[in-house]
Ligand SMILES: Nc1ncnc2c1ncn2[C@@H]1O[C@H](COP(=O)(O)OP(=O)(O)OP(=O)(O)O)[C@@H](O)[C@H]1O
């Protein structure tokens with residue numbers, strides 16, 4: 340088993356009101372899965388993905404990645420862990436605007452500090468080829484369409500061959516045709532690379548592509 | 563580390579107007595500081611030269627009874643000056659010694675009168691003083707008088723005019739003599755120009771009815787070796803008061819110290835402006851880059867790594883601003899070095915507390931360059947520290963939520 344979530348709870352405190360964002364979440368993910376989290380707005384999709392991706396902390400429960408417990412780790416340890424294990428794809432792409440496509444994609448590899456310059460170059464160009472952006476490596480993000488930017492973001496998430504790719508509404512900012520292309524791309528990369536994908540969406544069309552669907556409502560898993 | 567540095571560099575290269583403005587202010591401050599320091603140093607240099615060449619030499623030897631509060635009192639006279647002079651001249655590093663007799667007198671052109679310092683100068687005066695090189699008209703002739711240009715102008719006098727000089731001789735009697743102006747001197751020392759007249763030593767002594775002199779002025783081979791030479795001079799002149807030029811010009815050396823302090827304050831002000839500007843710029847940049855910071859943290863940048871990114875950015879702004887300031891400062895200072903600044907044209911005959919007049923040039927002070935660059939860079943790093951700390955504390959999730 341790749342990921343195991345046990346009894347995860349998360350409450351947001353904004354002012355005097357407590358918002359229970361996640362209650363008693365239990366979830367298991369195998370390697371190379373392609374799983375969608377679906378649910379209405381405010382149901383806790385983003386919160387769940389953030390907690391799994393270790394960029395948000397739950398208040399109770401356990402998360403195991405490859406049988407390693409994550410909740411007890413320090414901020415620093417978690418950052419190191421994200422460097423290796425997690426790839427993130429964002430709804431708003433979140434590319435670094437001052438960097439070229441190539442520089443954006445190479446960033447995770449640079450952070451790992453274990454590849455030489457030529458290895459990095461091969462990997463980045465190969466990855467860009469896989470996401471269909473060959474030849475665009477010197478463009479800047481703002482010189483690309485939304486779909487192309489999301490492809491860069493996917494390349495950035497996958498270039499280091501992470502065990503898990505977390506994508507919070509990766510298609511929400513795209514038109515439905517482009518959205519489907521992006522999910523298709525994610526799916527084919529899931530098959531080629533063997534990374535386990537967990538993505539959230541509230542788009543019926545996108546959900547159909549998932550091999551497994553987790554429905555969430557009011558912070559609780561329905562099915 | 564190098565990767566973070568490159569990232570910071572890229573951020574700077576594509577920086578906003580705001581960053582460029584901060585950078586410009588910083589470089590301008592650095593340039594002004596350099597200009598100030600170099601100008602002041604130039605002024606000091608000329609001041610020292612003018613004091614030494616026209617007033618103090620490197621040392622003055624005076625009678626043990628010499629009273630500083632009444633420097634022109636006739637009781638101050640130095641006895642056996644000839645023997646003393648010979649002894650001092652035997653010291654290897656002494657290049658010249660000149661006897662002068664100084665007394666207060668009233669200069670009268672039969673319409674107006676003005677108090678002056680009258681100076682009798684010996685034949686070897688030019689071994690120590692630069693007076694002779696600054697004579698613009700005529701020369702000092704037997705029975706004649708040499709006079710500062712400004713004083714002559716004020717009194718409406720010219721070469722070959724006759725004046726009366728009234729003074730008290732040794733026995734206390736007032737004496738009034740008629741003298742011919744045989745030369746005009748236009749020196750770089752305002753005091754010489756405004757209030758001094760010169761005559762031959764033997765004539766002055768005759769009028770004063772004395773064989774003595776006020777002091778012997780000594781010039782050595784290096785003005786900055788004041789401390790080093792002093793004991794030897796003192797040994798050659800036992801029971802004689804020995805004053806170095808530093809001691810004699812305490813007034814304006816005190817001013818030099820003041821100026822140093824003023825420069826220090828100026829540097830501090832630049833630092834404060836830089837710090838405020840950079841803190842502001844960096845904070846804005848941090849808030850604007852919230853999404854980027856969140857993304858980088860999600861990608862696995864540690865808090866330290868993201869914070870370093872901003873520290874490097876501050877460091878680079880400081881370094882680049884500092885270097886730009888050095889270039890600007892060099893440009894500014896070049897003008898004052900090659901063209902100079904006409905103090906007299908700017909300030910007129912006003913006493914500016916420094917023995918300088920005419921065109922004064924700036925100097926080049928390496929020390930100011932090093933200090934300015936160091937401070938600019940340091941200030942920028944210090945200023946980036948707080949914004950960088952802020953970045954450390956920011957939660958990736960919060961940063962990301964702001965955009966979604
Ligand atoms: N920082 C926060 N402070 C307070 N409440 C929050 C915060 N973030 C989320 N919440 C609340 O937690 C609940 C779950 O939010 P979450 O963003 O996970 O939902 P979501 O399923 O991603 O919604 P959407 O589809 O709109 O993105 C919501 O009720 C939301 O209002």
Ligand SMILES: [Mg+2]
Pocket residue numbers: 384385386507
């Ligand atoms: Mg959401």
